Amino acid sequence: MQKPPVLTVVLGVFAALLAIVPLGYLVLRLAEGIEAASAELARPRTFELLSNTVLLVVSVSLTALVVGVVQAWFVVRTNLRYPGFYAVVATVPLAIPSYVLALGYVSIFPWFSGFWASWLVLTMATAPYVFLAVSAALLRVDIAAEEVGRSLGLSRLQVFLKITWPQVRTSATAAVLLVSLYVLSEFGAIALLRFDTFTRAIYNAYRSSFDRTAAASLALVLVALTLVIVLLERRYRGDYLMQRPANPRRLKQDLGKLQTPVTLLLALFGLLGAGLPMAALLNWTMIGSSSTDLAKLVSATLSSFGIALLAAILVSIFALAVSIWVVLHKNKLGSFIEGLLWSNHALPAIVVGLALVFFGANVTPWIYQSIWLLMIAYLILFLPNGLAAMSTPLAQVPKGLTEVSQSLGQSYRKSLTKVILPIASPGLIAAAALVMLTVLKELPATLLLRPTGAETLATRLWSATEELAYAQAAPFALVLVIIAGLPALALNASVRKTYAEVNEE
């Protein structure tokens, strides 16, 4: 295998150095009080939190997988009526920050709290990751093999489990990895729904005791959990299978009598993930519309949009470089760096934020409280999202094409820029869109690191909800969902485009 291009290595190593900052910070804080830290870890409460956390991560990952796969399969592989509509419905929750989702539920059902509430909200918030990954993979599944399976007398379920699933497994497990780490680091929704997890304990350690050592020891447990999950995922996902272009000859399952029940099921998912919270949001917006400060709304929208677009571009450049290295030129250093980049991904954003406050104020004061340190925070927090989304399209470029191009005398670099990247580009752009909407929704690190005086939709939303002024919060939340909805729809569009091409046959 060829050596990775120098630029990808340089960018990859730079990103890895940045990823070390939070880890180094945690070790530094831990070293200040090993005894206090071990006492913190030995508390029975810590184990209680650990089991709560594991319970939530496992249950949400499983249900998000089931919901996402069910949505994807019915939309892509059956003669469901209005599949495009259900594809959009399945994607929309991605644009809604999970704390807004939780807020929507709480405002309608004040009793909504605890484990089941958190489970429901986080399942709905994360299922779109699975839906997008799996529906893209399902479009490229080898239909002929399925037909052979059917002709050999396997049931539909057996065909799915034995023939279809192995082909979408890689994409599905990569999505589940994102889901599980999302749940590990989630704070806003969990706090609102009053379920205690590790991340909430970390926030409390900072907030109520200003105990940075205790917080650091808890955070390092999260890093350890993350590494376990990442390793499990690597073991289970297997290699990217040799992918084929979308198969024009579709085998569409006829839903027959199931048409109505399936429609109802998908509609129920849509109602839970988007309908209810959006209805609550619209209701508040109407109540609060008279008191909405339009100037604030416009300036927050512009800053949110500018910041997220810039971050999406930066993160995408790095994610592309690391993906090229890891997917096309797999070597040990590359895998190590990929692991390092992922290791931060379950850290609550407040930990990454404070690590960068410490680093920024004391080591690089010239970028402290400027937009650039904020960009570094987004790079650390969301590079794994970019990696997860970019690896698949790169891996799906048929290897034969590169070989042909090189045998025709093109340099490797030319093959990369003229053949591989153009073929992968829809997926790469979708990945950038995913990063952009994730940045739009981010709050804790933004609050800590934004330039003084700069307000985004997320920070405005935060200050309004702090005062429980839901009606004032609603317009900011609504605009945030709309803005984040644009990249979400772009993501969805790349899936639907392939889908449409297939259906014209």
Add this chain to the structure above:
Amino acid sequence: MFAAALAAVSVVGLAGCAPADSDGDFVVYVGRSETLIQPLIDQYIAESGIEVQVRYAGSAELAAQILEEGENSPADVFFAQDAGALGAVSKAGFLRELDADLLNLVDPEYRAADGTWMGASGRVRVFNYDTDKVTQAELPNSVLDLAGPEWRGRVGIAPTNSSFQAFVTALAKVEGEEVASQWLAAMKENGVIYEKNSTILEAVESGQVDAGLINHYYWYAKGNEVGFENLNSEIAAFDSQDVGNLRNVAGVGIVSEDPRAKDFVEFLLSETAQQYFVNETSEYPLIDGVEPPAGLTPLDEIPAPEFDLNDLEALEETLQLIRAAGLI
């Protein structure tokens, strides 16, 4: 695309790479709500001609931020929601001693013993209750009564919130750790746990919980927002000298050597600003010559225990107590 993003960013004036630093800008970290505080700051800017850059976030987050920034903190002044956040920053040595003429504006009860921070406005703990669920006869005489079996699952508390923790500290100081532990253990059964004062009030208002322990001004803020006649809940004080009536402050400390900092703190203690707190947030003024909000008992007539706010620094022991009870 990249250029578009940069343009969009610079339109909103963020691209300026120069961070807020100690030699130029005057920077105030504010741990209170922007809606509440910005009009006051605008007034200060208009009166003094001094440009003020304000960073709004939670008090605890800002305290953590100053602790991490250390000597390089861009902040000149820290205006916090509660004494705990100021105490943490002061303990780490990042607050400067205030001049005596500033400190003497408020009663010694409402400022740090070492003079590193002082109260800017006052508030009291109250018993918030749903008038349909709690009868007048049922109203507890003491916060300790809430440990009784008749309150099982009926009282909203916020164990992770600093104002609740301040109350527990006071409880342990005034009644002893034994009593405090027993009370907390009972609250494991009787209490319903919420994130903060405002969520307790929402829960009482929406009928999720019968009563709750909150700071008085949340109820006034809610009343001002939706109309007092539309509230489903009332607030009540406990008996005279009961620790449940703890008085507390939102306060301010100076982080840098910038001479403008003192001027700003002076402004917060001026009649204008104190009257603003009275009118806009229904908080208690801390200086002489400004009357408390109409309908509120004057602070020194609140039947609250003699208690030194400086003791609130004993947070570590308080947390141990709350943790031992399994509430956090």
